Amino acid sequence: MEIKRADFVISLPAYRDFPGIGLPQIAVVGKSNVGKSSLINCVTRRSKLARTSSTPGKTRLINIFLLNESFHLVDLPGYGFAKVDKQEKLRWGKMMQDYFTTSRELQHVFCLVDIRHEPTQDDIQMNQFLRQMNIPFTVIATKCDKISRGARQKQLAPICRALLVQPWQIICFSSEDSTGRDKVLETLESVLTVPEEDTGIQTEETEGSGSDPGGTISSDAE
Ligand SMILES: Nc1nc2c(ncn2[C@@H]2O[C@H](COP(=O)(O)OP(=O)(O)OP(=O)(O)O)[C@@H](O)[C@H]2O)c(=O)[nH]1
Ligand SMILES: [Mg+2]
Structure with missing residues (x-):
């Protein structure tokens, strides 16, 4: 997938304020400062689309971006930011609860963890929550430019153990040098491509090709 266009749509204090126009959504979650907003900028190649900061807790609202005029990328506020008070944590x-339970359009979640650190209790809780809700996700290990190529595989082991995934399911990513950008784009493409039989819409071609009901499988299907 190529990102031809990226636009900021809205910042929301609560998800139910979003009118939603039925477009699929991909959400980005992770600890504060892990690189969520930077990933959005790297993927869209727009360095200032999402606001980033070296100070954790930059994104406090739900920020929604429209990509290729066809799907929404949702930048969620980070968790585990030590300096926020109890009230802010409850908020x-x-x-988050509102978002995950209300959004009908959510198709997939990118769960970001820093490749240099073991996942935290918050990361594990988020992972369990997504599994319970049956929400598909991909783990992305960020800031991989900070360690050598050789050390990366070793760093993935504790992440795999904590989040119950296999190393090959994790995307090693860097918004500094764009490592893993292609894989993120491939994942976007695959989760946004709804198999034709699931759409419930009969195209002219399938209607007219009664003798070949299985003939619509695309050549690049895996
Ligand atoms: N070296 C390196 N630094 C990164 C990378 N991704 C993000 N950073 C830096 O990490 C800091 C936090 O990045 P953000 O993208 O703002 O993090 P966030 O997860 O959106 O943070 P919150 O909005 O606070 O939840 C910034 O100083 C970024 O420049 C990366 O891949 N490599
Ligand atoms: Mg952010």
Whole structure:
């Protein structure tokens, strides 16, 4: 997939304020400062689309971006930011709960963890929550430019153990040098491509090709 266009849509304090126009959504979650907003900028090749900061807790609202005029990328506020008070934590929890339980358009979640650190209790909780809700996700290990290529595989082991995934399912990513960008784009493409039989829409071709009901499988299907 190529990102031809990326636009900021809206910042929301609560998800239910978003009118939603039925477009599929991909959400980005992870600890504060892990690189969520930077990933969005790297993927869209727009360095200032999502606001980033070296100070954790930059993104406090739900920020929604429209990509290729066809799907929404949702930048969620980070968790585990030590400096926020109890009230702010409760507000965050409610915001996330609202989002995950209300969004009908959510198709997939990118779960970001820093490749240099073991996942935290918050990361594990988020992972369990997504599994319970049956929400498909991909783990992305960020800031991989900070360690050598050789050390990366070793760093993935504790992440795999904590989040119950296999090393090959994790995308090693860097928004500094764009490592893993292609894989993120491939993942976007695959999760946004709804198999034709699931759409419930009969195209002219399938209607007219009664003798070949299985003839619509695309050549690049895996
Ligand atoms: N070296 C390196 N630094 C990164 C990378 N991704 C993000 N950073 C830096 O990490 C800091 C935090 O990045 P953000 O993208 O703002 O993090 P965030 O997850 O959106 O943070 P919150 O909005 O606070 O939840 C910034 O200083 C970024 O420049 C990366 O892949 N490599
Ligand atoms: Mg952010």
